[in-house]
Amino acid sequence: MRTTLRTTLTCVLLVLLAAGAALTADTQDDVLFRAMQDELDRSMSELRIEGMDPPYFLSYRLQDVTSARVEARYGSLVSSDESEGRYLYVECRVGDRSFDNTNFVASWQDLNRQRVGVVEEDDYDALRHSIWLATDEAYKGALETLARKESYIQANPQKEQIPDFSPAEPFVLVGEPVEFAADVAAWEGEVRAAAGILGEFPSLQDWKVLISGAGSNKRYVNSEGSQHLKGAVFTELEVAATAQAEDGQRLTSFLRYGARGDDPLPSGDELAADIREMAEELEALVAAETLEEYAGPVLFTDFAAAQFITQLFAGQLTPVKSPLLAEDWMKDYMPGAKLAGKLNRRVMPEFMTVTDEPTRERWEGQMLAGHKLVDDEGVPAEDITLVEEGRLVGLPTRRGPTKKLTESNGHAITFRNQFSVPTASNLFVESEKTKKDLVKGLRKLADDFDSEFGLLVTRLDVPEISRGYKWTESGGDDGGALLTTPAVAYKVYADDGRMEPVRGLAFDELSIRTLRDIYATGKEPRLTNIQNSLGGPGMDYWMAVVTPDILVEEMEFTASSASEPMMVGGRP
Numbered sequence: 001m002r003t004t005l006r007t008t009l010t011c012v013l014l015v016l017l018a019a020g021a022a023l024t025a026d027t028q029d030d031v032l033f034r035a036m037q038d039e040l041d042r043s044m045s046e047l048r049i050e051g052m053d054p055p056y057f058l059s060y061r062l063q064d065v066t067s068a069r070v071e072a073r074y075g076s077l078v079s080s081d082e083s084e085g086r087y088l089y090v091e092c093r094v095g096d097r098s099f100d101n102t103n104f105v106a107s108w109q110d111l112n113r114q115r116v117g118v119v120e121e122d123d124y125d126a127l128r129h130s131i132w133l134a135t136d137e138a139y140k141g142a143l144e145t146l147a148r149k150e151s152y153i154q155a156n157p158q159k160e161q162i163p164d165f166s167p168a169e170p171f172v173l174v175g176e177p178v179e180f181a182a183d184v185a186a187w188e189g190e191v192r193a194a195a196g197i198l199g200e201f202p203s204l205q206d207w208k209v210l211i212s213g214a215g216s217n218k219r220y221v222n223s224e225g226s227q228h229l230k231g232a233v234f235t236e237l238e239v240a241a242t243a244q245a246e247d248g249q250r251l252t253s254f255l256r257y258g259a260r261g262d263d264p265l266p267s268g269d270e271l272a273a274d275i276r277e278m279a280e281e282l283e284a285l286v287a288a289e290t291l292e293e294y295a296g297p298v299l300f301t302d303f304a305a306a307q308f309i310t311q312l313f314a315g316q317l318t319p320v321k322s323p324l325l326a327e328d329w330m331k332d333y334m335p336g337a338k339l340a341g342k343l344n345r346r347v348m349p350e351f352m353t354v355t356d357e358p359t360r361e362r363w364e365g366q367m368l369a370g371h372k373l374v375d376d377e378g379v380p381a382e383d384i385t386l387v388e389e390g391r392l393v394g395l396p397t398r399r400g401p402t403k404k405l406t407e408s409n410g411h412a413i414t415f416r417n418q419f420s421v422p423t424a425s426n427l428f429v430e431s432e433k434t435k436k437d438l439v440k441g442l443r444k445l446a447d448d449f450d451s452e453f454g455l456l457v458t459r460l461d462v463p464e465i466s467r468g469y470k471w472t473e474s475g476g477d478d479g480g481a482l483l484t485t486p487a488v489a490y491k492v493y494a495d496d497g498r499m500e501p502v503r504g505l506a507f508d509e510l511s512i513r514t515l516r517d518i519y520a521t522g523k524e525p526r527l528t529n530i531q532n533s534l535g536g537p538g539m540d541y542w543m544a545v546v547t548p549d550i551l552v553e554e555m556e557f558t559a560s561s562a563s564e565p566m567m568v569g570g571r572p
Contacts, residue, residue, distance in 0.1 A: 026174040027227060035127035036060045036221045043135050044223050052143055053094045057165065059222035060131060061089040061376065061414065063115070067214035068182035072191035074207065075199050080188055087115040088131060089418055091222075092138040094146050097165040101146035103400060106326040110145070111333050113418045152326060162321070166401040166408055170225030173374045178231030180215020187211045190267060197272055198241055201279040203286055207241035211265070218376070226378035234258065234369065234542055236531075237265045239275055240465045243286045251503060252466040253282040253459065253487055256303070258529035258542065260367035281488055281501070290504030294557040297445035297454045297519065299438055299492070299549065306528035306545040307460040311483050313339070313354070314424040314532055314543065316512055317386070321400040335421060335534035338482075338512045340395060343404060347392045348515050351433040354387035356396060358411065358425035368544040369529035370425030374410065377420060381410035386424075390516075396422040416538040423532070429547035431521040438522050438551050439492060445519065445553060446494040453491040455557075456499065461487045482510050485560060506560035514555060522548035 027033035040058055048054040068082045093100045105111060118130035191209040198207040213235035220228045239255040255278055257265050266274065300308045316339040325331060339347060348354070358381040361371045372381050377399050384394045396411030398420055411422040435441045439456070446454035461484040485506045490499045525548045533540040 024172055024174060024227065027229070030219075030229075031122045031124050032062055032127065032219055033221065033227070033229075035124050035131060036062060036219065037227075039128050039131040039135065040221055040223060043132075043139075047135065047139055049140075049143065053146075055092050055094055055139060055142070055223070056096055056100070057091070057093040057223055058135070059091040059220065059226075059378070061091075062118070062219045063087045063089070064177075064217045065214055066180045067212070068180075068184055068187070069210070069212040070184060070187040070191050071208060071210045072188075072195040075192065075196045077188055077192060078208075080184060082182065082184065084120065086118050086120045087416075088118045088134050089115050089414055090131075090134050090138040091418070091420075092135065092142045093165065094139070094142045095164075097167070098163045099161070100164045101142040101149060103164050103321065103323040104145060104149040104152065104326075105323050105330050105334075106145065106148045106152070111330065111417065113141075115416050115418060148326075149324070152324060156324075160403070162403055163401050166399045166406055168224065168226075168377070168379050168399060168408060171228070171374060171378055171380050172226065173228045173230070173380075175228075175230050175373075177217045177229065178215050178233050180213060180233050182213050190271075194239060194271060194275055197275045198239075198279055200276075201241075201283060203243050203283050204241045204279065205243055208239075210236075210238045210240075212236050212238075220376070220378055222378055224378075228374045228378060230372065230374060232260065232542075233262075234260055234529075235265055237271075238465070239278065241279060241282055242466075243282055245286050245503070247290070249290070249504065251282060251285050251487075252461070253278050253285070254462060254465050256462070256530075258369060258531065260369050260371070260529060260542070263367045284501045285488065285503050288501040288503050290559065291502055291557070292559045293508075294455060294505060296449045296451045296554060297442055298552045298555045299442045299454065299456045300552070301438075301456060301522075301549040302458045302526075303528065304457045304460050304486075304488075305526070305547050305549050306530055308483065308550055309427060309429055309545050309547050310530055310532050310543070311460070312512060312515060314427060314545075315534065316340070316482070317395055317424060318422045318534070321402050333535075335539065339392060342392050342512075343395060345392060346390045346516065347512065348387050348390045349433070349518050350390040351431055352387055352390050352518060352521075353385070353430045353432075355383065355385050355428045355430075356394075356411070356424050356426060357383040357428060359383055360426055363426075363527050363544070363546055366527055367529075368426045368527070369542040370427075370544045372425060375408075375412040376414040377408065377410075377412040379408045379410040379412065381425070384409055384411075386427075396424055398422040413541050415541075419539070421534065421539075423534075423541060424543055426544040427546065429521070429525070429545070431548065433520045434523045434548065435520045435551070436523055438520065438549050439497065441520055441551050442492055443494045443497055445551070446492070449554070451494065453493045455486075455502075455505075455555075456490045456492050457486045457488070458490075459486075459488040460484045482512065482514075483507050504560055505557040508556040508558040510555070514552060517553045517555070519551045519553040521550055524548055 119126040194209040215233040217231040398412035442454040
């Protein structure tokens with residue numbers, strides 16, 4: 001654990017304070033906390049329908065969000081917006097810990113229980129009224145879901161009944177609220193200047209520059225006595241451009257930078273140099289040859305190394321406990337978890353170790369996006385080892401126990417649809433088999449495969465960026481999108497090391513076993529603050545990945561050919 005001694009002692013003191021009062025001294029003068037706690041106390045003592053179970057657990061999360069977004073397309077500003085909102089999340093459980101209304105999905109509504117917008121003024125009476133209305137609706141919905149779940153179990157008996165909710169000690173941690181104040185005028189100038197640079201490249205057909213940011217304060221109380229206030233500020237800079245090859249394939253490239261707190265985003269000469277390099281890469285890709293197929297070593301560098309770990313590893317850890325689904329079509333809307341069932345099995349080479357350290361705030365002076373001391377269920381966040389000597393020895397967990405993992409280690413995130421899942425936070429990838437020159441290692445592996453070249457990937461596709469610019473058809477299965485297709489890739493020739501851009505490849509027959517084919521890593525790790533997505537609408541979250549470049553011994557690719565291109569925009 002990397003939590004400082006001072007933080008640990010503070011947490012212990014606050015827990016002791018919580019044992020003797022409904023609200024701590026830090027929250028008694030906070031009108032939001034008072035409204036939440038008073039309504040929670042009233043609901044737990046009075047909320048019930050005759051002949052029905054009362055709630056056995058209730059929690060409120062009140063989230064204040066301030067955000068700003070500035071976008072330029074071509075060389076002109078197209079949007080500049082600021083907004084504020086306050087949202088309530090209600091978790092109401094009826095039944096008991098062994099069997100309650102949760103972990104069951106019977107309808108589209110269960111998949112899409114969106115958070116509730118509430119009054120934004122700090123008005124005690126108005127807040128209590130809003131919370132009361134939302135609680136009443138949540139309680140009635142919980143009773144209906146419990147009845148449907150009981151009927152489902154009767155028709156589909158389970159081999160083993162695992163409890164729906166694990167116990168947790170009350171925990172109180174009240175931090176300072178954050179303030180987010182975007183310099184929108186400065187952002188407008190920056191996006192215009194950045195978009196203007198892309199205008200220097202005649203082959204580009206569409207491009208945009210976007211700066212966005214948000215500050216969020218989350219207040220939480222539950223019926224067990226837990227309370228917390230935690231805040232975070234994130235900013236992101238995205239540059240994207242598209243061009244079209246002669247055969248009709250539309251190619252997209254991008255830059256993405258994420259920062260937490262007061263950490264700055266790239267600007268000025270640094271950003272201008274990165275944008276020109278990206279545009280030059282894209283122009284080279286337009287003129288590059290396509291490949292029908294490839295099988296051999298692949299080197300993931302730069303942003304692609306973080307994407308490789310985020311998509312193929314972190315994205316496959318959760319959820320640990322999948323809910324019961326009334327109908328098969330619902331599987332398409334649930335997060336996948338191909339690694340969760342492989343606990344205590346080898347999933348990486350023996351020289352690999354991966355830890356998740358949410359309590360760690362900084363790495364080499366930079367803020368880590370996944371830093372937290374308490375999770376969204378009010379449980380203290382724990383630093384855990386996920387992979388040790390190649391074996392999966394731990395998983396992020398929440399208060400939804402499984403047969404092997406019965407307690408939460410404080411890794412729950414609650415999304416806008418009020419789904420709570422355990423997620424990775426700050427991943428640190430370490431290796432005992434490192435190479436100073438991975439390109440040289442790639443060339444050697446290619447030669448061992450009797451291949452003329454190896455493949456180097458610097459960026460993988462980001463679908464939310466590229467889907468607006470192209471339609472593609474893959475000549476083979478990409479592994480269920482375990483990894484998105486290469487956006488920027490190069491052939492590295494085994495004999496002399498020369499590099500040539502290449503396009504038109506998609507992953508073929510990809511599985512999580514690819515992690516076991518990692519051959520070596522680079523010596524220098526790099527921090528990437530990145531948004532990971534679990535697949536469902538709104539199910540994305542910030543995390544940090546500290547990883548070196550990654551060399552995989554063998555991967556297979558198939559051709560990805562362009563269909564009828566979708567013409568979007570164009571050069572003015």
